[in-house]
Amino acid sequence: MVAAATATLSFASVPCRKHQLRRGANAFNAQQFSASSSHWQHSATLKWGLPRLRAAKRVIVARAGAGSYKVAILGAAGGIGEPLSLLIKMSPLVSALRLYDIANVNGVAADISHCNTPVEVAGFTGKEELAGSLAGADVVVIPAGVPRKPGMTLDDLFSVNAGIVKELVEAVADHAPGALIHIISNPVNSTVPVAAEVLKRKGAYDPRKLFGVTTLDVVRANAFVAATKGLPLADVDVPVVGGHAGTTILPLLSKARPKAAFTDAEVEELTARIQNAGTEVVEAKAGAGSETLSMAYAAARFLEASLRGLDGDADVYECAYVQSQVVPELPFFASRVKLGREGVEEVVGSELRGLSEYEARALEALKPQLKASIDKGIAYVQQQEEAALN
Numbered sequence: 563m564v565a566a567a568t569a570t571l572s573f574a575s576v577p578c579r580k581h582q583l584r585r586g587a588n589a590f591n592a593q594q595f596s597a598s599s600s601h602w603q604h605s606a607t608l609k610w611g612l613p614r615l616r617a618a619k620r621v622i623v624a625r626a627g628a629g630s631y632k633v634a635i636l637g638a639a640g641g642i643g644e645p646l647s648l649l650i651k652m653s654p655l656v657s658a659l660r661l662y663d664i665a666n667v668n669g670v671a672a673d674i675s676h677c678n679t680p681v682e683v684a685g686f687t688g689k690e691e692l693a694g695s696l697a698g699a700d701v702v703v704i705p706a707g708v709p710r711k712p713g714m715t716l717d718d719l720f721s722v723n724a725g726i727v728k729e730l731v732e733a734v735a736d737h738a739p740g741a742l743i744h745i746i747s748n749p750v751n752s753t754v755p756v757a758a759e760v761l762k763r764k765g766a767y768d769p770r771k772l773f774g775v776t777t778l779d780v781v782r783a784n785a786f787v788a789a790t791k792g793l794p795l796a797d798v799d800v801p802v803v804g805g806h807a808g809t810t811i812l813p814l815l816s817k818a819r820p821k822a823a824f825t826d827a828e829v830e831e832l833t834a835r836i837q838n839a840g841t842e843v844v845e846a847k848a849g850a851g852s853e854t855l856s857m858a859y860a861a862a863r864f865l866e867a868s869l870r871g872l873d874g875d876a877d878v879y880e881c882a883y884v885q886s887q888v889v890p891e892l893p894f895f896a897s898r899v900k901l902g903r904e905g906v907e908e909v910v911g912s913e914l915r916g917l918s919e920y921e922a923r924a925l926e927a928l929k930p931q932l933k934a935s936i937d938k939g940i941a942y943v944q945q946q947e948e949a950a951l952n
């Protein structure tokens with residue numbers, strides 16, 4: 563049973579540790595799975611150093627072959643939610659998976675619960691069951707909301723999704739106040755500031771615990787660069803900074819590992835393809851939604867990294883859109899962050915030093931758009947508050 567559960571993680575584990583950064587590897591592959599599973603056994607042993615109750619619980623759980631983290635997915639019956647739930651059911655770091663949606667989630671929960679991995683699965687339907695889905699959650703992942711159709715921008719989703727994120731994050735503040743929150747719902751550039759403002763008003767804001775999930779930009783950048791330069795996928799690591807919409811997505815090809823020489827044309831083509839990859843899929847799906855499978859994969863990778871951070875694993879790095887001071891005029895910015903026991907342990911600003919001319923120009927150019935998206939999210943919560951008072 564343990565072997566079956568951990569073997570499946572070869573898809574979903576993304577060790578990105580300092581030594582790997584140095585040698586340029588950031589893989590999501592079978593080779594590194596063995597490192598991940600041995601990490602799990604190793605870290606369970608280390609838990610003896612923690613306070614008695616926690617240590618005892620962890621060791622028993624580890625012997626039983628199951629993880630110890632509770633994960634809630636809000637929007638679990640959607641295009642992203644379903645495959646993401648399946649991937650999390652395969653994680654050896656997770657003990658319980660709570661699937662919440664406004665509709666159709668009990669079938670998803672029943673279906674996934676038949677997979678013979680140790681993660682316990684439960685479905686929660688409708689607003690009256692939202693609190694139950696959140697109780698005791700260590701991480702809450704939010705893919706709830708509408709996706710794009712051809713011809714729409716991500717900002718066109720704001721009017722619907724801002725309200726959904728507001729409502730769900732209010733519930734997280736009330737029922738899982740210490741949880742890490744992973745926001746997938748678009749437009750991430752604005753929904754994360756919405757979440758931050760909601761949490762501030764609830765007295766539950768810890769900037770280390772709030773993330774906009776931008777991992778898909780990194781996954782795409784790694785895939786496209788590997789294909790263009792003929793590099794082994796497992797070795798490629800491209801940091802992607804800025805935001806998660808169009809030209810606010812800035813892949814730093816000058817910082818890609820392994821070091822590769824890109825022509826100016828390659829830089830322009832790769833950057834444009836990474837920035838427009840969402841639109842590429844929205845158009846290919848022709849009205850049936852946006853990226854779901856690769857997004858589930860990316861969200862599982864980011865969740866795995868976050869859980870490894872919570873678990874005390876050293877040197878876990880991923881790019882994410884977080885509260886940040888690396889660009890002073892942008893209170894939220896995606897860059898590589900170090901993940902630890904409390905969430906963000908460090909925002910790595912050093913990758914913004916020594917940019918190519920192209921990247922430096924693109925960074926300047928994205929600032930007004932990203933700032934406007936952040937301000938829009940903040941203003942939305944203020945307006946809602948004022949409307950509620952009148």
Ligand code: NAD
Pocket residue numbers: 636637638639640641642643662663664665705706707708709710719723726729730745746747748749750775776777778779806851852853854857
């Ligand atoms: P979908 O329509 O297939 O699924 C959304 C789910 O959310 C549905 O099951 C729906 O019932 C549920 N939902 C709606 N309102 C809810 C509420 N108040 N509470 C709980 N659940 C609710 O959409 P999808 O393809 O899964 O995409 C979801 C979101 O993720 C979209 O906003 C999309 O743009 C975004 N997205 C983000 C990224 C990223 O990189 N961050 C990538 C792809 C998609």
Ligand code: LMR
Pocket residue numbers: 709710716748778839840841843844852853
């Ligand atoms: C993506 O990057 O694919 C998502 O943000 C969805 C979209 O509509 O672009």
